[in-house]
Amino acid sequence: MLNLNLLFDPLSLFFLCVIVIVSLPSAIYSFSYLKGEYPPAKITLSSLLLAIFILSMAAVVTVGNALIFLVAWEIMSLVSYFLVILDTKHEKSVQAGMIYIVMTHIGTAFLIAAFMMMYKFAHSFDFLAIKSVCQAMPVQERNLVFLFLLIGFGTKAGIVPLHIWLPYAHPQAPSHISSIMSGVMIKTAIYGIIRFIFFILGVNVPWWGIFVLVLAVITCLVGIIYALMERDIKRLLAYSSIENIGIILLGVGLAMFFLSINLPYLAVFSMIAGMYHLVNHAIFKGLLFLCAGSVYKATGTRDIEKLGGLIKRMPQTAVYFLIGAMAISALPPFNGFVSEWLTLQAFFLGALHVTGGARLFLGISAALLALTSGLAAACFVKAFGITFLAQPRSRYAKEAKEVSLSMRIGMLFLSCLIVVFALGAVLIMKLLARVAATAMNIDTSSMIFSLNNFTLSPQAGNATYLSVPLLALVLFVLGAIGFFIYRLFGREKVKIYQTWGCGYYKLGSRNEYTATAFSKPFRIAFSFFLLPYRKTQKIRESFYHVKSFAYETYTTPVFKKYIYKPVIALVFKSAKFMRRIQPGSIHLYLGYIFVTLLLLIIFMYKF
Amino acid sequence: MMKISQILLQLILFIGFAPLLSGFIAKIKNNLRMRKGQSILQPYYNLAKLFAKEEVVSETASWIFRAAPFVVIAASLTAASLIPVLIFTNPMRYAGDFLVLIFIFSLGRFFLALAALDSGSAFGGMGASREMFISSLVEPALCLVIFSVFLQFSSTDISAFSAMHALSASSLVAAIALLLVTITETSRVPIDNQETHLELTMIHEAMVLEYSGRRLALLEMASYIKQMIFFFLIAQIIFPIALPEFVNLGQLGFWILWYFTRIIIIAIITALVEISVAKMRLFRAVDFLAFAFVLGIIATVCAIIGV
Numbered sequence: 001m002l003n004l005n006l007l008f009d010p011l012s013l014f015f016l017c018v019i020v021i022v023s024l025p026s027a028i029y030s031f032s033y034l035k036g037e038y039p040p041a042k043i044t045l046s047s048l049l050l051a052i053f054i055l056s057m058a059a060v061v062t063v064g065n066a067l068i069f070l071v072a073w074e075i076m077s078l079v080s081y082f083l084v085i086l087d088t089k090h091e092k093s094v095q096a097g098m099i100y101i102v103m104t105h106i107g108t109a110f111l112i113a114a115f116m117m118m119y120k121f122a123h124s125f126d127f128l129a130i131k132s133v134c135q136a137m138p139v140q141e142r143n144l145v146f147l148f149l150l151i152g153f154g155t156k157a158g159i160v161p162l163h164i165w166l167p168y169a170h171p172q173a174p175s176h177i178s179s180i181m182s183g184v185m186i187k188t189a190i191y192g193i194i195r196f197i198f199f200i201l202g203v204n205v206p207w208w209g210i211f212v213l214v215l216a217v218i219t220c221l222v223g224i225i226y227a228l229m230e231r232d233i234k235r236l237l238a239y240s241s242i243e244n245i246g247i248i249l250l251g252v253g254l255a256m257f258f259l260s261i262n263l264p265y266l267a268v269f270s271m272i273a274g275m276y277h278l279v280n281h282a283i284f285k286g287l288l289f290l291c292a293g294s295v296y297k298a299t300g301t302r303d304i305e306k307l308g309g310l311i312k313r314m315p316q317t318a319v320y321f322l323i324g325a326m327a328i329s330a331l332p333p334f335n336g337f338v339s340e341w342l343t344l345q346a347f348f349l350g351a352l353h354v355t356g357g358a359r360l361f362l363g364i365s366a367a368l369l370a371l372t373s374g375l376a377a378a379c380f381v382k383a384f385g386i387t388f389l390a391q392p393r394s395r396y397a398k399e400a401k402e403v404s405l406s407m408r409i410g411m412l413f414l415s416c417l418i419v420v421f422a423l424g425a426v427l428i429m430k431l432l433a434r435v436a437a438t439a440m441n442i443d444t445s446s447m448i449f450s451l452n453n454f455t456l457s458p459q460a461g462n463a464t465y466l467s468v469p470l471l472a473l474v475l476f477v478l479g480a481i482g483f484f485i486y487r488l489f490g491r492e493k494v495k496i497y498q499t500w501g502c503g504y505y506k507l508g509s510r511n512e513y514t515a516t517a518f519s520k521p522f523r524i525a526f527s528f529f530l531l532p533y534r535k536t537q538k539i540r541e542s543f544y545h546v547k548s549f550a551y552e553t554y555t556t557p558v559f560k561k562y563i564y565k566p567v568i569a570l571v572f573k574s575a576k577f578m579r580r581i582q583p584g585s586i587h588l589y590l591g592y593i594f595v596t597l598l599l600l601i602i603f604m605y606k607f
Numbered sequence: 608m609m610k611i612s613q614i615l616l617q618l619i620l621f622i623g624f625a626p627l628l629s630g631f632i633a634k635i636k637n638n639l640r641m642r643k644g645q646s647i648l649q650p651y652y653n654l655a656k657l658f659a660k661e662e663v664v665s666e667t668a669s670w671i672f673r674a675a676p677f678v679v680i681a682a683s684l685t686a687a688s689l690i691p692v693l694i695f696t697n698p699m700r701y702a703g704d705f706l707v708l709i710f711i712f713s714l715g716r717f718f719l720a721l722a723a724l725d726s727g728s729a730f731g732g733m734g735a736s737r738e739m740f741i742s743s744l745v746e747p748a749l750c751l752v753i754f755s756v757f758l759q760f761s762s763t764d765i766s767a768f769s770a771m772h773a774l775s776a777s778s779l780v781a782a783i784a785l786l787l788v789t790i791t792e793t794s795r796v797p798i799d800n801q802e803t804h805l806e807l808t809m810i811h812e813a814m815v816l817e818y819s820g821r822r823l824a825l826l827e828m829a830s831y832i833k834q835m836i837f838f839f840l841i842a843q844i845i846f847p848i849a850l851p852e853f854v855n856l857g858q859l860g861f862w863i864l865w866y867f868t869r870i871i872i873i874a875i876i877t878a879l880v881e882i883s884v885a886k887m888r889l890f891r892a893v894d895f896l897a898f899a900f901v902l903g904i905i906a907t908v909c910a911i912i913g914v
Contacts, residue, residue: 311670331713341706344706351757352758352761359907359911363751363755364904367747367748370746374742374746377713377716378739381735384721389721390725390726455701463766464704464764464767467701467703470699471702471707474685474702478618478680479678482677482680489658489659494663494664495663496663496666497666498666499667507728509727512727513735521889521890525740525893
């Protein structure tokens, strides 16, 4: 008998909030974004799909039954597939949709397998019923369920190497959908991990946490390195989502690790750090996708090499993008900074409670997180600088106009949330503590993470503080002092003149640095992983005269080439092999059915 | 009120003496190279000159270019207020810890790189690209330095670890790693060269190439302050010093003398490093920073085994 009860515990409510705060501005944004992009019938269809999409995500995070969960999960995947291929005119969309639907079903298959294994013990799909028997499961089976769940949800979340669909599917959808997919949909996978692995299965072996941490570090680095290489602004954001999922999983993985070695305080703290980054990422990635959509709407291109100078043509969008870029680069005083600081603190504090090699492991993981945040800053300097600054690199960029009001309202709303989530850190931590408490069944009432209403203090007695409002105030006051020093010498005397061009004539946009050039040092430094190669071609007028020179640079998609291609080839090869038993003769097929029937009867009676 | 005036005093100390430190390093470098060299006060002359001058702003530049110097100086001054120099129970400890410093410097750098891209010159783009490249590789090393210090003192609060007496193998290695980070962050040889405007080599100078007049003066000021902050951090790790118990004026004088001598020693070491190595190719900088990272790991291992 199916139990249709919904769960409304803090964990579900938290994810519902995340869904709402990103979906709402995206929906407002979509009004004018869709106008003119598609024919009216398609706009109606997409609005309908959007509504179903949001509802299905809400269902995913609230249902209390694994079977209904699967149904909601599948609706969510299918509806988002239809939204990805909304642009059926483009060959790319269809292809992206194909990769997405295949990958997501591989993930779902693993989830079904995991649920079946749990059902075998619980004889019920109800969460609480499964939870009550999960402790009694044999270790082998528990490990297997854990791995299946991780693969299943990891595919949706975009954990490397299961991330392959994400950079194709997210950018192809209309921008407000990308914003919801990257901001919220991949977070439902994190919900799944927390709900099923922490809440239902329970964590008690350290290797789970370590395994997740290693995966998370790899995900962070791979995501951000690919993002740095990207020149399509929406794909750049999609890769950056992979990186941020890594950061969230660092918090979650640490929580698993600390829980398994019986450090409840640190487990709660790490979980809070992860959840905090989750909601932060939902906000700023939602915002950045909306901004990218505005840029696309205004210029008709997503290639940042063709953009530039938009800050003068779209001043408000530029400010919103800048706020989002600063938040995602973990710059104070914005929200990404708070959650990355908390994650680093979780690593540091954890190191005090473990010994030997585990300490070194935590230290190096923290250092790699720092590397990730440095690379993210570089990536978003590139994204903002090349897109919005200097001179326009094409006609499209030159003729861009600021987008309409409803789109700006959506972006303004999320920008304000970025500030709110930074300044209200203490309050948010208190709320998140209750979420973590539900997820891990730990009493957090005695845990205090703050000194007062403005100051975070990760561990009482360990004098480490962070007060975002104070920091913001000091930054502002000292900036004002800088301005005061500046004005001490009289009014601003500025002469507007050309950029220095080494004595040549006026510089044009062709003289500007490009995104590809900007990322060149990274391409060389990480060449062991990116495997860059170039194609050069001399275009000759005659044998003696080279008219022009074509130069293209590429990076090798390592995962696609070395993991997915061989697997796909293998699938096709075995399919071809299997075709031999399907010659198309109906007599033979009837024979197969008969033999199968016989075997089944024998099986029934003998075993 | 008392506390605020203390912080202001500390900031004035930074603003007042940071250029002197740079002038001092330049002087040592010149003397070691058997040159007479500029006056030790040259940075002040430069600043005075720049403050009096008219500015030229590129016509392609936007408000980012105009605002960036103020963000950069705000970031540097905020960082200067976070570390305990004159006051050991710094009230600013509640605003942030050692880790926050990484993020605050990152804020200044982010805007400087954007401003460099804003003018639309290829130099700016080149500088921004290289700076972001180098700085992103610095961060893991810096993080490990902080981690190893944290393991010794169980706190990332700068005031807390500054107040403890301890010199261990771990701090020594961490300090060397931090020195490498400092050389990188203050754009010195072998990573960058403050003295040249050769387009093939410059990093920091390429970013500020379009700046002139008072905005340039602010940026220069910010990098002097940043340098002094790093020197104080190294000093605090390698020559740990706590608040003295004053017995008489002589002891106080000795304490103050030693307090600042530490900075001078580090300045001399920096100058020595700078004149004794050649500038590296950009991609050799990766090896240099990998070395700093490895030193960070060694410092961490030392801290773990407790030496």
